[in-house]
Amino acid sequence: MTITVRPGSTVMFTGDSITDCQRLASEDGLGFGFPLRVAGEWGLRHPDRPVTWLNTGIGGNKVMDLEARWQTDVLDARPDVVTILVGVNDMGWHTLDPEGYVIPVEEFEAGYDRLLAPLAEAGTELILMEPFLLPIHGVVEAGAALIGEEERKEWRTDLDPKIQAVRKLAREYGAQLLAADDMFAELAAKAGPEYWATDGVHPTPAGHAALAEAWLRLVA
Numbered sequence: 001m002t003i004t005v006r007p008g009s010t011v012m013f014t015g016d017s018i019t020d021c022q023r024l025a026s027e028d029g030l031g032f033g034f035p036l037r038v039a040g041e042w043g044l045r046h047p048d049r050p051v052t053w054l055n056t057g058i059g060g061n062k063v064m065d066l067e068a069r070w071q072t073d074v075l076d077a078r079p080d081v082v083t084i085l086v087g088v089n090d091m092g093w094h095t096l097d098p099e100g101y102v103i104p105v106e107e108f109e110a111g112y113d114r115l116l117a118p119l120a121e122a123g124t125e126l127i128l129m130e131p132f133l134l135p136i137h138g139v140v141e142a143g144a145a146l147i148g149e150e151e152r153k154e155w156r157t158d159l160d161p162k163i164q165a166v167r168k169l170a171r172e173y174g175a176q177l178l179a180a181d182d183m184f185a186e187l188a189a190k191a192g193p194e195y196w197a198t199d200g201v202h203p204t205p206a207g208h209a210a211l212a213e214a215w216l217r218l219v220a
Contacts (some may be wrong), residue, residue: 002176002217002218002219002220003081003125003127003128003176003218003219003220004034004118004219004220005042005046005049005051005067005081005219005220006049006080007048007049007050007051008050008051008052008079008183009052009076009081010051010054010080010081011049011051011052011053011054011081011082012053012054012055012056012074012079012081012082012083012189013034013035013042013053013055013056013082013083013084013085014056014057014061014066014073014074014082014083014084014090015053015055015058015061015062015066015083015084015085015086015129015203016057016058016060016088016201017034017055017058017059017060017061018030018034018085018088018189018201019033019034019055019057019083019202020055020057020059021033021034021035021036021057021084021208022135022179023035023055023057024201026042027133028053029054029055030050030053030055031055032056033203033208033211034208034209034211034212034215035055035057035064035202036044037074037208037209037211037212038053038212038215039051039117041212041216042052042216042219047127054077054079056069056073056074056077056097057101058084061086061087061089061220062086062087062089062093062104062114062177063086063087063090063108063111063115064111065089066084066086066115067111067114068113070115070118070146071215074115074119075118075119075122078122080124080125081124081125081126081127081201081219082119082124082125082126082127083128083129083215084115084127084129084180085131085180086112086124086131087130087131087162087163087166088131088132088133088159088201089160090103090108090131090162091103091131091133091152091155091158091159091162092142092147092155092213095142095154095155096142096143096144096145096150099218100171102158102216105161105162105164105165106164108162108167109162109165109169109186110163111163111170112168113169113185115167116175117204118172120173125176126173126174126175126176127175127176127177127178127215127216127218128169128170128173128175128176128177128178129166129178129180129211130163130166130167130178130179130180130181130182130185131159131162131166131181132180133152133155133156133159133181133189133200133201134154134184134185134192134193134194134196134197134200134201135152135188135194135200136152136194136197136198136199136200137149139192140198140199140200141155142199147199147200152200153204154189159181167179168193171192173174175203176218178211178214178215178218180211180214183210183214184196184197184207184210187210191206195204195207
């Protein structure tokens with residue numbers, strides 16, 4: 001079943017930098033990534049169904065960071081549809097931050113569950129996007145850290161259980177699941193992973209377009 005977006009609905013995207021995508025520098029607050037592409041394509045297809053689009057993504061956020069601002073940035077807006085993409089920073093926090101630690105999947109899932117519970121109680125439609133990591137080659141800079149093949153292997157081992165947790169929560173809450181990790185794995189086999197995310201995490205314009213197209217398949 002797809003989600004029906006009715007005229008006058010408020011549709012929110014939230015999460016980390018992939019959603020944020022410089023939203024504060026953009027005129028409409030949507031940023032320059034997949035939320036903007038979704039809003040533009042929706043407006044083109046459905047001029048008879050105007051929607052209020054909101055983006056509350058913040059770069060670097062983990063589940064615990066979303067929890068800290070969930071009431072003011074999400075719940076108080078009373079959105080009709082919420083899309084969440086979080087998990088990459090939960091995966092690599094111990095590598096990127098001297099104060100970071102490996103976040104157990106149990107902690108990740110419990111925090112994510114606390115995000116979803118009040119939305120479900122309010123009858124909000126949910127779209128959960130899997131966090132993803134593309135198998136690029138070489139070494140890239142991530143803040144002060146250098147991320148190479150060994151770090152990405154470690155990250156993948158950490159990320160896979162968290163992806164399974166997102167899938168489990170989607171089933172439990174009757175949410176739409178956007179299987180982004182699987183999608184990018186298939187796309188990478190066709191055009192190479194760097195084509196979709198040069199650092200393996202942040203999508204290129206083509207990667208954002210792929211996310212937007214996949215999102216639009218979940219709504220009607």
